[in-house]
Amino acid sequence: MSFEMFLFYAFAFLAVFSAVAMIGFVRHIVAAAMSLVVTMVSLAGIYVLMHAELIAAIQILVYAGAIVVLFLFVIMLLDLRDGGLGPAARGQNLVKAVGVGGTVTIGTLVVASVSGVFSVNPLVESLPEGFGEHRALGIALFTDYALAVELVGLVLLASIVGAVILAKRKID
Amino acid sequence: MLGPYVDAYLISWVVFLPLASGLLLLVANSVAGFLLRSNGLPKVVWQVIAMSSTSLTFVASLFGLWGRFDPEETGYQLVERVAWLPDYGIHYFVGVDGISLVLVLLTSFLMPVVLLASWNEIDRWSRSYLFFMLALETAMLGTFVSLNLFQFYVLWEVMMIPMLFIIGIWGGPRRIYAATKFFLFTVSGSLLMLVALVIVYRMNFEQGGALNFDLVRFVGHAPVPGVPLLDTVIPATTESGAPWWQTQLWLFGAFALAFGIKVPMVPFHTWLPDAHVEAPTGGSVILAGVLLKMGAYGFLRFALPLFPDAALAWAPWMTGLALVGIVYGSLVAMVQRDVKKLVAYSSIAHLGFVMLGVFALNLQGVTGAVLQMVNHGLATGALFVLVGFIYARRRTREIADFGGLARPMPVFAALLGFVVMASIGLPGLGGFVGEFLILLGSFGADPWAAVIATTGVVLAAAYMLWMYRRVVFGPLDKPENRGLIDLDLRERVAVGLLALPIVWIGVNPSPLLRRIEPSVSILLQEMELRRSHDEIPSAFEARSQELP
Amino acid sequence: MEAEAFDVAALAPLGFVAIGALVTLMLEVVLSRRAFVGEGVDPETRLVARARIGIVLAFASSAAIVLAMYAAIYQFELGFETAFGPGRPMLQLDALSTFATALIGLGALLSVWLSITYLPALRINHGEYYALLLLSTAGMFVLVSAVDLISLYLGLELTSLPIYALAGFNRRRLRSNEAALKYFLMGAVASAVLLYGMALLYGATGHTDFTGISQGFAGGGGLALSGLALVIAGLAFKVSVVPFHQWTPDVYEGAPTSVTAFMAVTVKTAGFVVLMRFLVLALPEMGEKVSVLLGVLAGLSMLIGNLMAVVQDNVKRMLAYSAVAHAGYLMVGFAAGTPEAWTAVLFYLFVYLFMTVGVFCVVIALAQGGREWDSIEDFAGLASQRPALAAVMTLFLLSLAGIPGTAGFMAKFYLVVAAVDAGQIALVLILVGTSMVSFFYYLRLPVVMYMQKRRQDPDAETSSSEIVVLALCAAAILYFAFFAQADPFGTGVRALDVAGRAADFLH
Amino acid sequence: MSIPIEHVISLSALLFVIGVVGALTRRNLIVILMSIELMLNAANLALVGFNRVWSVTAEGAARYDGQVFALMVIAVAAAEVAVGLGILLSLIRNRDSLNVDDASLLRW
Incomplete structure (x- = not known):
């Protein structure tokens, strides 16, 4: 097994483990947020392995740097004494069980179908020079995808306005 | 000045006149208030407007439609056809034949009489009441003259809305x-009919016809007499390889459900007694006099000619249901203590007779059925009017609360006696001719059915006369009944107007029969022509070549 | 696909509403600065000032929307047809997108007018309301012209995020908070599911644009099919099709009524249009399987929507289930999948807009004293007190029920014709059967309005903006009941033909 | 040698399922939000992984559909969290609980 593969499995294990920890067995909500950070960072590592350096950087910047901080900020704001989690995943009723089962089935289906599909389009071994680096991706973003970037701007504006009006302390 | 327009669109004038005056009523109050600076006008103004417009409608239909109708000519007359939704083959398409003519006359005649009879009955929102009545009249007239299936369906459903409000707002x-x-009964029942309509329409298109909802093929200026209804070939059963929902049996069933609920035929009759008992007098008369005829009319105009094979296959069952209706209606009527309920159940029995005549599927039976529709409309209408009068005086309709009314109210007693006789079908009055023809036709189709139906005649005599005896004769033992005032002039005129045609039809039915019979015989020919014997596809082609 | 030159003019409708959103935001700040100098202003003055600012903002938003609609109609008339984006096509300008843009604009415009007096009545008159509404409208404009998964996803989020906030706009009311929360949680899960489906589709086909997907889709394969299923599920959530409808009643009930009206008509339109475009462009030969899947969704929606609506006591909740049922009727058109069916679906959406806005406008007209009058008892005897309001409400409900003489019947009729034509008899029978059920609950309101005694006596009056909306909706319903395909006033426009032209986007 | 795409997608599917399970079974609102983030991350992983498969056009030029998509998703995720937490805060002001089951005014 190459070093690359080793790193992949290590990151994969970390990601899955901390994800399960987040939804499963941590006791305090801050610990859950920390588990989320670990997952995010592991995924960033995997992105690097897959020649997506820019994504990896942004993943860490936005997720670890902004989103999880936002979570922590709200947790702090709420001042939860008991960790706020209560008993771990209790009493799942039938509907939820069916939902979970269905999703797992879909997931399994996906995994099962993956092998067949990719025989037609094998992994490209020789990537173009500088694939996934910030320069190439940046050029793509502001030429082919400029419209999408504009739209993301609008989405962010909408979320700012929405969040402000909802969270503002005093309104008349 | 308007002469040419009136000539060319005679039916439309008759149909839309009531609605127009109804809309006038709606806006008139604010306009009058604005002009006269008053808080609206008294109720009587609205009543006079409504009265005169309905009377005008009757006059127009009498002199215009009846007067210009040519009994010698078969097929539809006074036809008008204007594109409405042309891409879907939907036209505003109206015309009358003998069958619809008499029903249009019945409707336009009943309406002013009803307004006269219920002059003092409505004491709140009377303007809205009059509007609903007038809108109802337009919808009913429009339904009777529709020659486009889609237009028919729309008016058929729209008709229920004013009636819903009339019963619901001014009822008991x-x-x-x-x-x-x-x-809910009547509107939901018709939904399947809509699906069936659409299926027939698609089949017509798939067989190379135009996208068309018109009932008759329109050639040149007027439909050619005896032209086939919708050139569609509809397989009788699935044996021809058609999917189940494209067969006559199923399609007829969908139509029969809609019409059967409206008639009402027996398993679907339960809405009728409730509606009749709770409705105000005007609503009851229109309901019994006109709305119930819609079902039977629908069978004659649409279900039979479109699906002749299915009609034949269903005929024994429908006859059976009609007989059940006659016997059941009569028996239940016999035990009623409420006069209005009694009349309601007698309607079920009478309509059973009509359906019996329709499904005899021969000339006498169907002609008798149409005639009986008119008679029932007049006689039962008069009964409801009289019940309304007595209810207005005593606020009760229990038979037990009356007795000996002949003494304080002799005119009432006499008129009630006359109407009861008409309802039973005494010779010399209208009911006799209709029932006789139906029994004759039914005997031709199935003697046993006629025999069973005859018991209905006997039963009808029994419960009607028994009711009459208990109400009018006997001791005048209730103190409240002593001081009852007899009918005043308005009331006498209203009932008298209804009595007039009853006598006329009984004495001289031939003007009616002369107009009904040709249309009925065309209808029966049509059915025979469209029966899907094996040679039908070739017959279809031949017909298609005949017509441009 | 050869990308066209990037034509900024094509973005005009989107640009107008986006700029309008920014302008209203700025305007609010500027105006409130002038109105509230210092903290010492008494609350009464503040309320009056707020109401005035609200009117200005409403006019500004109306102007933006009207400009956008004008641009869209202009583009529709000229018959523009380009796929555009600065490099690769992201959005498609064609008859369908311009038609839907105008339609959504109309829904947004009417919602803005509904809000003018409603927001002060509930004391939630903040300028951000209009900005959020405009941003959401912009998102829907993107959505209906999206021809790429990326723009579809972004459009969907731009549509949804402001509506989550709008649903919770009445911050003092717990119900509104919870509605927002519920809508947000379920919506976020749904969009994550949608996103995952998109990722799978991309993986299976190697493309994110619809035409590329249709080329790569050939033969399907498990990956592509599961991706497709997830995408349909995600979109079905937005248009509240069973079994993805659970949010609908709570959000309809909890959100401020003007927001409910807005999302009921516009999100549904946008969702169905994008679903239509996705199905037609990405799956040109929509297989039997997809048709069956859509048919099942349609049948379930009609059954559950109509049955659940019967037992509701709250008018907004009842209308929510009726919305589920109507989504089911529309899905019948999707299961049929013929050009006539698309025409019928678009016409239905057009008519649905008037009926729904009208109904919610009546609910709004009853709101007063900071409270909604939205239980069925609150309508008792309305006809004796506000006869015109009761009359138009009856008209809207009859139209929703599909009684002839209303535009709702014509819409249903065209749908039935198209479905019969496509041989979907089972679905048509379900449609008809459940319509019978629907009469039960649609009839309840007219019955209590006309045939029962008035219990409460609120002395509210219908404001002029509400009268305009009600009159417009009622007139449209009556007009299209008889002239869906005719042109009695010589305008050269026939509604059904317009819908047909819009549905002809595939050629 | 590079990482087999099947493994990447399996990892992504696993994370997605974990996210769904978390969103459906946990009662704490913040944890539900985190689970939704996990789902979005799973989709991102799939997008980036698939971009590795579809990385060049027929002419040999680089293609970035998946990576660009992933970038957009990251931005949108941030926006979503902001709105979600805003809703949470306004709810908490009216009711002092983070538990979903306490949202009982409206039936779930």
């Missing part, structure tokens, strides 16, 4: 229940 104590039940 259980009016909400009755109105809702009436509306």
Whole structure:
């Protein structure tokens, strides 16, 4: 097994483990947020392995740097004494069980179908020079995808306005 | 000045005149208030407007439609056809034949009489009441003259809305229940008919016809007499390889459900007693006089000619249901203590007769059925009017609360006696001719059915006369009944107007029969022509070549 | 696909509403600065000032929307047809997108007018309301012209995020908070599911644009099919099709009524249009399987929507289930999948807009004293007190029920014709059967309005903006009941033909 | 040698399922939000992984559909969290609980 593969499995294990920890067995909500950070960072590592350096950087910047901080900020704001989690995943009723089962089935289906599909389009071994680096991706973003970037701007504006009006302390 | 327009669109004038004056009523109050600076006008103004417009409608239909109708000519007359939704083959398409003519006359005649009879009955929102009545009249007239299936369906459903409000707002104590039940039964029953209509329409298109909802093929200026209805070949059964929903049996069933509920035939009759008992007098008369005829008319105009094979296959069952209706209606009527309910159940029995005549599928039977529709409209209408009068005086309709009314109210007693006789079918009055023809036709189709139906005649005599005896004769033992005032002039005129045609039809039915019979015989020919014997596809081609 | 030159003019409708959103935001700040100098202003003055600012903002938003609609109609008339984006096509300008843009604009415009007096009545008159509404409208404009998964996803989020906030706009009311929360949680899960489906589709086909997907889709394969299923599920959530409808009643009930009206008509339109475009462009030969899947969704929606609506006591909740049922009727058109069916679906959406806005406008007209009058008892005897309001409400409900003489019937009729034509008899029978059920609950309101005694006596009056909306909706319903395909006033426009032209986007 | 795409997608599917399970079974609102983030991350992983498969056009030029998509998703995720937490805060002001089951005014 190459070093690359080793790193992949290590990151994969970390990601899955901390994800399960987040939804499963941590006791305090801050610990859950920390588990989320670990997952995010592991995924960033995997992105690097897959020649997506820019994504990896942004993943860490936005997720670890902004989103999880936002979570922590709200947790702090709420001042939860008991960790706020209560008993771990209790009493799942039938509907939820069916939902979970269905999703797992879909997931399994996906995994099962993956092998067949990719025989037609094998992994490209020789990537173009500088694939996934910030320069190439940046050029793509502001030429082919400029419209999408504009739209993301609008989405962010909408979320700012929405969040402000909802969270503002005093309104008349 | 308007002469040419009136000539060319005679039917439309008759149909839309009531609605126009109804809309006038709606806006008139604010306009009058604005002009006269008053808080609206008294009720009598609105009543006079409504009265005169309905009377005008009757006069127009009498002199215009009846006067210009040529009994010698078969097929539809006074036809008008204007594109409405042309891409879907939907036209505003009206015309009359003998069958619809008499029903149009019945409707336009009943309406002013009803308004006269219920002059003092409505004491709140009377303007809205009059509007609903007038809108109802337009919808009913429009339904009778429709020659486009889609237009027919629209008016058929729209008709229920004013009736819903008339029962629900101005009805008796259980009016909400009755109105809702009436509306849900009749409107939901027709939905399947819509699907069947659309299926027939698609089949017509798939067989190379135009996208067309018109009932008759339109050639040049007027439909050619005896032209086939919708050139569609509809397989009788699935044996021809058609999917089940494209067969006559199923399609006829969908139509029969809609019409059967409206008639009402027996398993679907439960809405009728409730609606009748709770409705105000005007609503009851229109309901019994006109709305119930819609079902039977629908069978004659649409279900039979479109699906002749299915009609034949269903005929024994429908006859059976009609007989059940006659016997059941009569028996239940016999045990009623409420006069209005008794009349309601007698309607079920009478309509059973009509359906019996229709499904005899021969000339006498069907002609008798059409005639009986008119008679029932007049006689039962008069009964409801009289019941309304007595209810207005005593606020009760229990038979037990009356007795000996002949003494304080002799005119009432005499008129009630006359109407009861008409309802039973005494020779010399209208009911006799109709029932006789139906029994004759039914005997030709199935003697046993005629025999069973005859018991219905006997039963009808029994419960009607028994009711009459208990109400009018006997001791005048209730103190409240002593001081009853006899009918005043308005009331006498209203009932008298209804009595007039009853006598006329009984004495001289031939003007009616002369107009009904040709249309009925065309209808029966049409059915025979469209029966899907094996040679039908070739017959279809031949017909298609005949016509441009 | 050869990308066209990037034509900024094509973005005009989107640009107008986006700029309008920014302008209203700025305007609010500027105006409130002038109105509230210092903290010492008494609350009464503040309220009056707020109401005035609200009117200005409403006019500004109306102007933006009207400009956008004008641009869209202009583009529709000229018959523009380009796929555009600065490099690769992201959005498609064609008859369908311009038609839907105008339609959504109309829904947004009417919602803005509904809000003018409603927001002060509930004391939630903040300028951000209009900005959020405009941003959401912009998102829907993107959505209906999206021809790429990326723009579809972004459009969907831009549509949804402001509506989550709008649903919770009445911050003092717990119900509104919870509605927002519920809508947000379920919506976020749904969009994550949608996103995952998109990722799978991309993986299976190697493309994110619809035409590329249709080329790569050939033969399907498990990956592509599961991706497709997830995408359909995600979109079905937005248009509240069973079994993805659970949010609908709570959000309809909890959100401020003007927001409910807005999302009921516009999100549904946008969702169905994008679903239509996705199905037609990405799956040109929509297989039997997809048709069956859509048919099942349609049948379930009609059954559950109509049955659940019967037992509701709250008018907004009842209308929510009726919305589920109507989504089911529309899905019948999707299961049929013929050009006539698309025409019928678009016409239905057009008519649905008037009926729904009208109904919610009546609910709004009853709101007063900071409270909604939205239980069925609150309508008792309305006809004796506000006869015109009761009359138009009856008209809207009859139209929703599909009684002839209303535009709702014509819409249903065209749908039935198209479905019969496509041989979907089972679905048509379900449609008809459940319509019978629907009469039960649509009839309840007219019955209580006309046939029961008035219990409460609020002395509210219908404001002029509400009268305009009600009159417009009622007139449209009556007009299209008889002239869906005719042109009695010589305008050269026939509604059904317009819908047909819009549905002809595939050629 | 590079990482087999099947493994990447399996990892992504696993994370997605974990996210769904978390969103459906946990009662704490913040944890539900985190689970939704996990789902979005799973989709991102799939997008980036698939971009590795579809990385060049027929002419040999680089293609970035998946990576660009992933970038957009990251931005949108941030926006979503902001709105979600805003809703949470306004709810908490009216009711002092983070538990979903306490949202009982409206039936779930």
